[in-house]
Amino acid sequence: MTALLDVRHLAVSLPGAGGQVLPVIHDATLQVSRGEIVGIAGESGSGKSMTAQALLGLLPERAQVSGSAVLDGNTELVGRSGRAWRTVRGTRIAMVFQDATAALHPMLTVGRQLTEHMREHLGLDRRAAEARALDLLDRVRIPGGRGALRSYPHQLSGGMRQRVAIASALACEPELLIADEPTTALDVTVQAGILELFDELRRESGLSVLFITHDLGVLAALTVRAYVFYAGRVMESGPTGELLLRPRHPYTAALLHARPHADDSWTLPEDGVTRPDEAAERRTQPLVTIPGSAVSPAAAPPGCPFAPRCAYAEAACTGELPPVTEVRPGHAVACRVLPDLTEVPA
Incomplete structure (x- = not known):
C-alpha cells in the first residue's frame, strides 16, 4: 500500500538558553497509508506532539528541522516557508488538538x-459555507443544527467542543488528519463516541489519521499500526496487535505492564459482563511502575535512552545507539538485546 505520509529520518532541535541547541526528535521514521489510522504512543515528553507539530510547521521560531516528510509522494513538508504552508495546512493536512x-x-x-x-x-460564499457547516455538524453528530452554529464554545459540553474541533478540521476535506490526544479530558462514554467517529470517518471517506495517545487501550481500539516513542526516538513499530500482545522492546513491555489492571484482556468476556468479584480483585492488585523517571530527549544519555531504566540492559546498551532490527515483517525494534519478553496476557 502506497504511503500517503512518508516520514524519513525526521530530526528536530529547539533553541535553548545561552545559544544551546536542544535535540527533541531523533531520526524518526514513520508512514501512514490511505484510509489507515496509525498510532503514536509513549509517555509525556517522549516527542509525540513535537513530531506532529513538525509535520504541520507549527514549531517555535528558530527550530531546526531536518530529514524528509513527503505527502502523497509529491509534497515535501520539511523546509516549507510560511506562505507555502497555506496550500497544505488546513486543506491537505489538518489537526485536532488535545x-x-x-x-x-x-x-x-x-x-x-x-x-x-x-x-x-474553498472560495464558498456565505450561504454555501453555512450549508457545509450544517452538514459537518450532522456528520460529527452534533444536534441542533443552526442553533449549534449560533452557540459560543463555552455553551457546549466538552464532548461537543471536541466534535466542533473535528468538524473544523474536516471543513476543507483534508487527506490526512493529525489527532493529538483528542480524548484525554473526556469521560469514558464521550471518549468512546469520539473514537467511533474517527473510525466511521475512515470507513466512509477514506480519511487517513495519525492518532497520538498515551492510552494503550485507545491504541488497541482504534489503530491498525503503531509507533512507540521514548526520548524523541521510535523504540518499536509494527501492527498494533503484535505490539500489544507480543512486544519485543523492554520499554513497550514496561508500558503494558504499568497500565492499571494490566492483567485485563483487551476485550470483555463473551457475554460482555465483568463480574463484581473479578473487578474487586483487580482493584486490590498493586500498580506496577517503570523504575526511574522518563528522560527528556535533550538530556538522553549516550546509547539507548531507555537503558538506565531497563531491566535487560547490558554494558553495550550505554555505548552506542541500538540498531533497528526487523523481528517480523513490518515489526521493527530499536534494541541491542532483544530479550525474550513474557507475552502480555490475552
Whole structure:
C-alpha cells in the first residue's frame, strides 16, 4: 500500500538558553497509508506532539528541522516557508488538538469558526459555507443544527467542543488528519463516541489519521499500526496487535505492564459482563511502575535512552545507539538485546 505520509529520518532541535541547541526528535521514521489510522504512543515528553507539530510547521521560531516528510509522494513538508504552508495546512493536512477549549476562539460563534476558513480556502460564499457547516455538524453528530452554529464554545459540553474541533478540521476535506490526544479530558462514554467517529470517518471517506495517545487501550481500539516513542526516538513499530500482545522492546513491555489492571484482556468476556468479584480483585492488585523517571530527549544519555531504566540492559546498551532490527515483517525494534519478553496476557 502506497504511503500517503512518508516520514524519513525526521530530526528536530529547539533553541535553548545561552545559544544551546536542544535535540527533541531523533531520526524518526514513520508512514501512514490511505484510509489507515496509525498510532503514536509513549509517555509525556517522549516527542509525540513535537513530531506532529513538525509535520504541520507549527514549531517555535528558530527550530531546526531536518530529514524528509513527503505527502502523497509529491509534497515535501520539511523546509516549507510560511506562505507555502497555506496550500497544505488546513486543506491537505489538518489537526485536532488535545484541548478543544483552547483551540476554539471563545469570542466567536461556532458558525463563524467553521465557515471562515471554508470561505478563504474553498472560495464558498456565505450561504454555501453555512450549508457545509450544517452538514459537518450532522456528520460529527452534533444536534441542533443552526442553533449549534449560533452557540459560543463555552455553551457546549466538552464532548461537543471536541466534535466542533473535528468538524473544523474536516471543513476543507483534508487527506490526512493529525489527532493529538483528542480524548484525554473526556469521560469514558464521550471518549468512546469520539473514537467511533474517527473510525466511521475512515470507513466512509477514506480519511487517513495519525492518532497520538498515551492510552494503550485507545491504541488497541482504534489503530491498525503503531509507533512507540521514548526520548524523541521510535523504540518499536509494527501492527498494533503484535505490539500489544507480543512486544519485543523492554520499554513497550514496561508500558503494558504499568497500565492499571494490566492483567485485563483487551476485550470483555463473551457475554460482555465483568463480574463484581473479578473487578474487586483487580482493584486490590498493586500498580506496577517503570523504575526511574522518563528522560527528556535533550538530556538522553549516550546509547539507548531507555537503558538506565531497563531491566535487560547490558554494558553495550550505554555505548552506542541500538540498531533497528526487523523481528517480523513490518515489526521493527530499536534494541541491542532483544530479550525474550513474557507475552502480555490475552
